[in-house]
Amino acid sequence: MVRRAVAGLAGLGLVGGVGAVAYNDDGSATVTIKDKQGNEQTVKIGGDGGKTFSCPDGTEAKLEPIDVRAGRVKITLREVRKDLKTLEKRYPDGAPAKVVKRYNALAKRDDKLVDAYNTAIDEHNAVLDADCDPE
Numbered sequence: 001m002v003r004r005a006v007a008g009l010a011g012l013g014l015v016g017g018v019g020a021v022a023y024n025d026d027g028s029a030t031v032t033i034k035d036k037q038g039n040e041q042t043v044k045i046g047g048d049g050g051k052t053f054s055c056p057d058g059t060e061a062k063l064e065p066i067d068v069r070a071g072r073v074k075i076t077l078r079e080v081r082k083d084l085k086t087l088e089k090r091y092p093d094g095a096p097a098k099v100v101k102r103y104n105a106l107a108k109r110d111d112k113l114v115d116a117y118n119t120a121i122d123e124h125n126a127v128l129d130a131d132c133d134p135e
Contacts, residue, residue: 011112012073012076012109012112012113012116013076013109014069014072014073014076015033015035015041015072015075015076015079016033016035016036017033017034017035017036018033018034019031019032019033019068019071019072020032020034020068021060021063021064021067021068021071023060027046027050027052027053028044028045028046029044029045029046029063029067029071030042030043030044030045031043031044031045031067031068031070031071031072031074031075032071033068033071033072033075041075043071043074043075043078045067045070045071045074045121046121046124051134051135052134052135053128053132053133053134053135054132054133054134054135055128055131055132055133056131056132059127059128059131059132062127062131063124063127063128066120066123066124066127067120067124069120070117070120070121070124073113073116073117073120074117076113077110077113077114077117080106080109080110080113081110083106084103084106084107084110087099087102087103087106
């Protein structure tokens with residue numbers, strides 16, 4: 001199952017680079033991805049004022065790779081949606097077939113990225129449910 005998930009993520013073309021997570025007091029995580037050129041992109045995951053948990057030592061180590069993956073997906077999703085909006089602005093009254101094909105491919109990729117993000121969040125929540133106590 002893990003192999004299938006990794007293969008599915010590889011097909012999404014997620015942003016690459018070194019990922020780091022900082023956990024905030026409000027329960028959110030700030031994920032930063034730094035590429036080979038030194039460019040950083042940051043995204044916030046969670047922290048919408050929901051449940052709070054008391055977790056044992058080592059829980060952050062379990063959550064970090066999941067949260068980095070969720071951050072990569074969210075950053076990639078942001079880029080895909082920017083491309084979609086650019087095409088929508090450029091061709092408000094219809095586009096050539098080649099552009100429509102590109103748009104549809106981006107829309108399909110958007111759907112897959114949303115699924116991948118939701119899967120990562122479900123995994124994150126499963127760790128919390130298994131290891132932590134609600135406060």
